[in-house]
Amino acid sequence: MSVLTGTATASQPAPAAFGLGRTVRLGLSRIGYETKVYFRQTDTLFFTFLFPVIMLTIFSVAFQGMGNVGANPDGTGGISQAAAYLPGMIAAGILLSGVQNLGVDIATERGDGTLKRLGGTPLPVLSYFFGKMGQVFATSVLQIALLLVVAVVAFGVSLPTDPAKWMTFAWVYLLGIATSAILGIAISRLPRSGKSATAVIIPPVLILQFISGVYLQFALLPDWLQTVASIFPLKWIAQGMRSVFLPESFASVEPGGSWQLGLVAVALLIWLIAGLVICRATFRWIRKDS
Amino acid sequence: MTAVDHAVSVQNLTKSYGAFNALSGVSFDIERGETFALLGPNGAGKSTTIEILEGYRDRTGGEVRVLGEDPQHGGLPWKARLGIVLQSSGESGNVTVREQLTQFAGMYPNPRDVGEVISAIGLDEKANTRIKNLSGGQRRRVDVGLGVIGRPELLFLDEPTTGFDPEARRQFWELIRSLKREGTTILLTTHYLDEAAQLSDRAAVVAGGKLVDIGPVGSLGSAEARIPIVRWRESGIVREQRSTDPGRLVAELFARLGEPAELEVVRPSLEDIYLELVTEENAEAEARVAANSLATEEAPQTPAAAATTTTRAQRKAQTPAQTRTETRA
Numbered sequence: 001m002s003v004l005t006g007t008a009t010a011s012q013p014a015p016a017a018f019g020l021g022r023t024v025r026l027g028l029s030r031i032g033y034e035t036k037v038y039f040r041q042t043d044t045l046f047f048t049f050l051f052p053v054i055m056l057t058i059f060s061v062a063f064q065g066m067g068n069v070g071a072n073p074d075g076t077g078g079i080s081q082a083a084a085y086l087p088g089m090i091a092a093g094i095l096l097s098g099v100q101n102l103g104v105d106i107a108t109e110r111g112d113g114t115l116k117r118l119g120g121t122p123l124p125v126l127s128y129f130f131g132k133m134g135q136v137f138a139t140s141v142l143q144i145a146l147l148l149v150v151a152v153v154a155f156g157v158s159l160p161t162d163p164a165k166w167m168t169f170a171w172v173y174l175l176g177i178a179t180s181a182i183l184g185i186a187i188s189r190l191p192r193s194g195k196s197a198t199a200v201i202i203p204p205v206l207i208l209q210f211i212s213g214v215y216l217q218f219a220l221l222p223d224w225l226q227t228v229a230s231i232f233p234l235k236w237i238a239q240g241m242r243s244v245f246l247p248e249s250f251a252s253v254e255p256g257g258s259w260q261l262g263l264v265a266v267a268l269l270i271w272l273i274a275g276l277v278i279c280r281a282t283f284r285w286i287r288k289d290s
Numbered sequence: 291m292t293a294v295d296h297a298v299s300v301q302n303l304t305k306s307y308g309a310f311n312a313l314s315g316v317s318f319d320i321e322r323g324e325t326f327a328l329l330g331p332n333g334a335g336k337s338t339t340i341e342i343l344e345g346y347r348d349r350t351g352g353e354v355r356v357l358g359e360d361p362q363h364g365g366l367p368w369k370a371r372l373g374i375v376l377q378s379s380g381e382s383g384n385v386t387v388r389e390q391l392t393q394f395a396g397m398y399p400n401p402r403d404v405g406e407v408i409s410a411i412g413l414d415e416k417a418n419t420r421i422k423n424l425s426g427g428q429r430r431r432v433d434v435g436l437g438v439i440g441r442p443e444l445l446f447l448d449e450p451t452t453g454f455d456p457e458a459r460r461q462f463w464e465l466i467r468s469l470k471r472e473g474t475t476i477l478l479t480t481h482y483l484d485e486a487a488q489l490s491d492r493a494a495v496v497a498g499g500k501l502v503d504i505g506p507v508g509s510l511g512s513a514e515a516r517i518p519i520v521r522w523r524e525s526g527i528v529r530e531q532r533s534t535d536p537g538r539l540v541a542e543l544f545a546r547l548g549e550p551a552e553l554e555v556v557r558p559s560l561e562d563i564y565l566e567l568v569t570e571e572n573a574e575a576e577a578r579v580a581a582n583s584l585a586t587e588e589a590p591q592t593p594a595a596a597a598t599t600t601t602r603a604q605r606k607a608q609t610p611a612q613t614r615t616e617t618r619a
Contacts, residue, residue, distance in 0.1 A: 004402065004410045004438065004468050017399055018366045026397060033385070033393050040384040040420075112380040117436070120344060122370035123397045286346060 030131025082155030087241035097140035098180025111194020119285025172240035182275035327490035373442030383421030398440030497571035511563035
């Protein structure tokens with residue numbers, strides 16, 4: 001360590017220098033930083049980023065012998081196991097990239113002093129959120145791209161060609177990932193310490209995947225369990241994704257007898273707004289006076 | 291009163307956690323450009339004080355102004371004028387030293403040059419190493435670098451040199467002196483009294499949530515505490531006596547005993563004075579506790595100034611020998 005030059009009281013920044021432009025600029029800079037850090041954490045990479053791809057592979061291979069899903073009695077028609085699992089895995093990826101990733105990440109950062117340090121800097125909370133949401137968005141786009149590539153290349157799944165389907169995909173995805181990221185920030189308040197973060201956040205996320213039609217076909221679950229799952233957003237994301245990737249004929253199997261895209265939008269919007277309210281009300285850089 | 295001119299102004303600050311008073315009535319000011327040290331034993335309230343000033347904790351009572359603002363309501367422009375080095379950090383550190391400093395530099399309106407700061411904290415060779423792969427002392431240097439990257443007007447350093455080797459500590463002192471020359475106001479907490487003596491213009495001693503003394507480092511403690519001690523061995527027992535004119539006492543001893551065995555004339559070091567201050571406070575606190583509770587406890591420690599022989603033994607156990615070898619007749 002040696003010496004530093006320059007004056008400490010060089011210039012007093014004008015209050016205008018702390019406007020929205022700065023918040024956005026710092027937010028963009030945080031996105032790059034957060035995404036870089038994400039891909040350097042091998043545990044996140046495995047349990048969040050690659051998990052849906054691994055699960056898609058396992059399920060597709062394991063149940064290959066059971067034949068196609070929705071086949072005619074003579075064994076023709078229907079879709080492959082991989083094609084049947086793809087929408088659920090995309091939905092699971094959206095939940096993992098948002099809720100699980102941010103829930104654990106921010107709780108850990110609160111525990112290890114990262115947030116305390118940031119709280120002592122002139123970084124706006126909003127820029128920090130931008131950084132996290134941008135990281136979620138960037139990593140989940142890559143994750144879904146990887147899922148689609150594996151589904152197409154390894155399992156010969158054919159993707160929809162109708163632009164309308166892709167429009168549905170776009171809004172379900174955007175609404176789903178935004179909701180998931182916001183809920184991740186909200187849920188990060190729950191673990192009392194960084195060490196307990198995974199133990200507190202992973203189990204409910206895992207249970208949701210089982211009851212929301214990711215690993216088990218939703219239509220086969222008992223009614224009461226379907227009702228419970230309908231409270232949570234994952235069921236609706238998965239349903240929206242099924243409407244994109246499964247043939248129209250599968251709509252009749254859905255509990256409502258149709259894809260219910262209007263309800264998908266409403267349910268996700270309610271969760272998004274609830275999440276925003278919770279974040280606004282509860283997010284603090286540190287637990288004061290604990 | 292010209293409160294606006296003070297970098298930090300603390301009036302009658304109190305902080306309670308339930309029935310426990312972590313701080314009771316602490317007052318001090320820090321001038322602009324001053325380096326001010328907060329000294330005190332663990333749990334004395336140093337970190338509570340500094341975290342209230344940084345805006346991390348809310349106070350229970352009293353008035354606090356930091357760079358003219360109340361830290362409980364300090365906004366981003368206010369934070370941009372501060373540099374904070376927290377007592378501990380345990381971040382996972384999956385970024386390199388340069389990446390981290392660059393990221394933080396972007397948050398400030400008028401940051402220092404990243405390369406210059408990396409050189410100043412002595413991590414040129416580790417600039418592209420991930421922080422998690424650094425040693426404890428090197429990570430601490432990164433903390434210091436992050437604290438100064440924004441060119442702060444006021445720098446908080448909470449036990450900054452923990453984990454530094456002696457060489458790194460001296461380099462750190464140089465860094466702090468260079469910041470001081472620029473006009474940076476610095477508030478430092480430390481356990482190393484030599485560090486406080488080296489760096490600070492004034493120091494305050496906190497013990498048991500109270501400010502027990504404040505002033506230039508050279509004048510801490512009562513005038514009595516700085517009276518030289520004459521020490522010698524007589525009939526197999528170590529004797530000591532405080533004397534404002536130790537030369538005369540030594541002459542008397544010489545007349546009475548001939549050459550006194552193990553003769554020492556000791557001018558109390560900062561460490562001696564400090565220990566005396568905090569021991570007195572601790573003893574009083576313990577006495578209060580003992581008086582308030584009916585539980586039978588061991589007798590509280592005797593105040594240092596009262597019974598010299600016993601406290602000398604206690605202090606000897608706690609104090610490195612070299613701090614008391616300075617003899618001036």
